Amino acid sequence: MPLHNTSNRYGAVSKVFHWLTALLILTEIPLGLIANGMAQDLNSPGIVSTQADIQRTALLFSIHKTTGVLIFFVALARILWALTQDKPAPLHPERRLETFLAETVHWLLYGSLVLVPLTGWIHHAATVGFAPIWWSFGQSLPLVPKDETVSHLFATLHVIFIYVLLVALALHVAGAIKHQIIDRDATLRRMWFGGHGTDLPAKAAPHTALPAVAALIVWAAALGFAALSGVFASEPTASEPTAAAADSASAPADPDDTASAGWQVDEGTLNITITQMGSTVTGTFADWTADITFEEPAAPGPAGTVDVTIAIPSLTLGGVTQQAMGPDFFDVENFPTARFEAEIEKTTDGYVATGTLTIRDTTLPVTLPFDLTIQDQTATMTGTLQLQRLDYQIGQSVTDPASLGLDVDVDVALTATRARK
Ligand code: HEM
Ligand code: HEM
Structure with missing residues (x-):
């Protein structure tokens, strides 16, 4: 042929x-x-x-x-x-x-x-x-x-x-x-x-x-x-603003906030990193608020408090955002916010926030070591901690770490200015 x-x-x-x-x-x-x-x-x-x-x-x-x-x-x-x-x-x-x-x-x-x-x-x-x-x-x-x-x-x-x-x-x-x-x-x-x-x-x-x-x-x-027909205008559902964002905005504020020890967060990022099928996936929470009181102590010891409320639906996590919201994971329908409440302490070699983290209906003790620099009235902090997702009943049906790693790395970075008296 x-x-x-x-x-x-x-x-x-x-x-x-x-x-x-x-x-x-x-x-x-x-x-x-x-x-x-x-x-x-x-x-x-x-x-x-x-x-x-x-x-x-x-x-x-x-x-x-x-x-x-x-x-x-x-x-x-x-x-x-x-x-x-x-x-x-x-x-x-x-x-x-x-x-x-x-x-x-x-x-x-x-x-x-x-x-x-x-x-x-x-x-x-x-x-x-x-x-x-x-x-x-x-x-x-x-x-x-x-x-x-x-x-x-x-x-x-x-x-x-x-x-x-x-x-x-x-x-x-x-x-x-x-x-x-x-x-x-x-x-x-x-x-x-x-x-x-x-x-x-x-x-x-x-x-x-x-x-x-x-x-x-x-x-x-x-x-x-x-x-x-509007298909281009419709955003992926995961990035739609949700009621939980409003929820987090009305997180109970400590009355001390208005005092000189109060800090106003200007900008910040809150990321989580997971390993899925061997690839690293980093997700970001777009909506979270932090009530911070902090007064630099002269010597190691108590330095203030922090209360962070996170709107779970504001998370974007690569191609699996929707899945992360489901009942087996964050169960956003029932638990739209997560909360971190801690006491800040100055240690001999840095700072640490020690308190509790509530995700879904589980509250566990956590420790967040962080770096802090304060220049004039502006504070810059970065901190990292590692969580075990199964401790919080997240993705209980996925127990094989090869599919979805058990460790979740949390990275937080923020800049805050001292609130006016
Ligand atoms: C069972 C499925 C298919 C049948 C029965 C079929 C049948 C044919 C026939 C009979 C011709 C010749 C037309 C002529 O001589 O004027 C042809 C040409 C052609 N077919 Fe298909 N076809 C099938 C699937 C497909 C598919 C899936 C594609 C591509 C997506 C395709 C693309 C083309 C193109 C581009 C031509 C023009 C000839 C060329 O330049 O290669 N066909 N097809
Ligand atoms: C000629 C080649 C291809 C054909 C005929 C095809 C066909 C399709 C069809 C029929 C769907 C389902 C759409 C729906 O149910 O609404 C789909 C979805 C999808 N395809 Fe393909 N595909 C092709 C190539 C590719 C390639 C090369 C990739 C990526 C490397 C890809 C990635 C995807 C993804 C990610 C979806 C899901 C889309 C979504 O999230 O809405 N496809 N494709």
Whole structure:
């Protein structure tokens, strides 16, 4: 069988590329749908997820992403090959509308082969954690920041381009069946293997740019329709402000706050770091308040108090934010805030806050050693402590540290100014 196309038949390379792509795409679509459905179950607060559920979902996503990246490169090779080849002329060029539709759909399919995997890949690269791609490259991509908004945008684009692909594919396959069953012509046979096609008359193919323009209009219309329906505007649910933020803002304030020992937090970060499937994932609480009293003592001894209230729903934790909110983890429905209350002490070599940390309905003693520098009326502190999540009944169904590490590192950094008398 000749390798190259001619003006009336496909060569072996084009055929292999076509059916390999068809096989990969027809496997990839159900993989994506099933993995996404499972992820939605994991994120659903009403469904208790087990360790096996999480592992199965991650596995399916890893297969989906790894196959998707493969499709991307096969598609590039296929497109480069097609550019060097003759395009076999339509068998019925006189059927103008049908030919125009078939060629528009071919453009949509070629374009989808690039746009769908590329948007999925960028979505992955912008997301922190969860299921890895199994290729040794591509966990991150140049110019793609790890950013929740970018990740959400490209997840949305991935799905929009999938819709276009699905419609184009349905039309394409329906067309192939129509040619086979109704027209009974050689359309399907000349794409299949064997000697068919060489006997077909070579007809002049009317080459116009119209089908390509029509394909661009279809993509633009899909994006416009999606924009009008508001999918781009909707933020990932995890970053929506919640009632708990208001809750934390009204945390009981110590009357001493207004005294000279009171400090006003100007800015700060509160991060947690976990290890998921071997990868480190750092999450941030956007909403928390701290009531601090502090008076530098002349010698080691008591130095003040600290009372921190943290709005759990303000946490963003890579791709698993929703999961972290679920009943098996923070159970945000029932326990929207966490609280750290401690006495501050100056020690011989630094400072330490010793008190209790309440997460869910568990209160345990904790010690937070921290560094502090005070310049003029501004204090800068940084501190780190390690918690065991199972002590707080967080993720009790996930006991295998290989899936989700047991240690949780907490990092806090803040700048505060002394409140006026
Ligand atoms: C079971 C599924 C499929 C069937 C039965 C099928 C059938 C065909 C047939 C018969 C042709 C030849 C059309 C002609 O000669 O004018 C063709 C061409 C084509 N098919 Fe498919 N196809 C399938 C899946 C796919 C998939 C999944 C893609 C890509 C996403 C795809 C992309 C294309 C493209 C771009 C062409 C134009 C020819 C070329 O330049 O390679 N097809 N297909
Ligand atoms: C041609 C290749 C691909 C096809 C046909 C495809 C198809 C799909 C489908 C059908 C879904 C489910 C959408 C839904 O239920 O709303 C999906 C979701 C997803 N795909 Fe792909 N995909 C491809 C490539 C990729 C690649 C290369 C990656 C990443 C490296 C990827 C990552 C994802 C992710 C993370 C989701 C979940 C989206 C979300 O969070 O909303 N996909 N994909």
